[in-house]
Amino acid sequence: MPIEPIRLTQTVKGSGCAAKLAPGDLARALCGLDLPVDPDLIVGIDKADDAGVYRISDDLALVQTIDFFPPMVDDPYSFGQIAAANALSDIYAMGGIPKTAMNVVAFPAKTLDMSILRTIIEGGLSKMREAGVVLVGGHTVEDSELKYGLSVTGFIHPGRILTKRNLQTGDRLILTKPIGTGIVSTAIKAGLADQSLTDRVTQAMATLNRDAALTMQDFPVHACTDITGFGFLGHLAEMVVDSGHGVRITAAHVPMYPEALEWAAMGLIPAGAYNNRNFRGSFVNFGTTVTQRVQDVLFDPQTSGGLLIAVAATEAERLVHALHASGIESAAIVGEVIAEPVDRIIVA
Ligand code: CO
Ligand code: CO
Ligand code: CO
Secondary structure (H helix, E strand, C coil), X not given: CXXXXXXXXXXXXXXXXXXXXXXXXXXXXXXXXXXXXXXXEEECXXXXXXXXXXXXXXXXXXXXXXXXXXXXXXXXXXXXXXXXXXHHHHHHHCCCEEEEEEEEEEECCCCCCHHHHHHHHHHHHHHHHHHCCXXXXXXXXXXXXXXXXXXXXXXXCCCCCCCCCCCCCCCEEEECCCECHHHHHHHXXXXXXXXXXXXXXXXXXXXXXXXXXXXXXXXXXXXXXXXXXXXXHHHHHXXXXXXXXXXXXXXXXXXECHHHHHHHHCCCCCHHHHHHHHHHHHXXXXXXCCXXXXXXXXHCXXXXXXXXXXXXXXXXXXXXXXXXXXXXXXXXXXXXXXXXXXXXXXXC
């Protein structure tokens, strides 16, 4: 299953938190808490970025993140690969290089054979090897629902941190992987997807964002994030809301699985897509030519999705070609940053 935002019904009292945060925003649990202050904490919880960053020296900082979730594919090895690629992605989205990882495991030992866990971890290890990451430990608890992921630590230069903020008028937005994997995963579970599509989507979710991250290093990138559970428009909203800028997206340029569009038209849409629309839909203006099915795919929750990169307009074409040259064939310019209307996403 794709990662779906949790629905909370309880209201957090005090601190004026509720006004800024939607019911599904887990930041509510932390809002208004008295957090330790440290001048070397460059990106902390208050910034709500892909990963946290802590300065060690003038030219070295640690970048840290954790992600784990239940399986969205049947094959344990593929699930391990996807979970690891997804966890590593937050380091890449910040412009960091992952170095060490720890397994995070919840396992129903009474009902599942331990060999399944071993295969999941083997899948994870294959991605760690590919990323040049060393496994330093981990923690396993017994739980009724299987979950797996990684806590990852990487290195980053304190002066070269990419966050979701810092959009600049004229920037072009580049997306590196097709969207629609949440809908396709739902179709796979319903037995509607053929093996070739299942293999392609599994492969895409297991693909590291490393090559995209390495490629963008040589370009004037102003902001970056990765597309996961909040979907393309949800993660884009995190970049745009309170940025003082707007964005214009050309829906026809956003890479999508064509099958996802067909299934969306049939109503085969994961609950997370509706949650994402409820959460961020008020920031989005859809043009009359943008069909319902396209809107649904734009809100579809992704697992281990691509990077969304804001780059100076003059270098955008060159970056897309460089991404293609490094094997990221789906990479495309999907929109641009505009001066007005501020804090809004226009989809045409
Ligand atoms: Co992220
Ligand atoms: Co994450
Ligand atoms: Co980031």
